[in-house]
Amino acid sequence: MPARAAELWPTVIVIDTEYMVSQVLPIAEELHTAIPSCSMLLLCDPAKRGMLPPRRWAGGLNFVLKDASDAVLADSIRRLAAGERVVSPMLQAASLNTDRGLSTRELEVLGLAAEGESVREIAGRLYLSGGTVRNYLSAVITKTGARNRLDAIRIARKGGWLH
Known part of the structure; x- marks a missing residue:
């Protein structure tokens, strides 16, 4: 695959796989070596084991939800082609483990x-009740010492948990 991709010299490669991210990384590294200017977009399903982005990997791999809309996918590809980095906030939040003790689900809701x-909308997307979403947000506010949801988002961004 890397040899064929090198012949085509693409700007962006979209990878949709059922493999775990750790299984995709060696292929992505080969692609990155063969075509350093090419960005790679991995479509991830956070509900599946091993599908969250690694915390530190700078090899040109970007992450978007597998069920992202066509508009989000197209926008992500355009942004990658323009040289930006793309990581779905939901995936980014879910992959972080903070020192404040926020759970993956709390970070997902906050993202x-x-x-x-x-x-x-959050409740519908995560298959939760509205009350459960409010409870997660309240827990985040308490754990971060924030005054409200916006303050919790500001604190999370300042701490590098959200971008």
């Missing part, structure tokens, strides 16, 4: 709130 989604 969606940071994207501007309402409690109702």
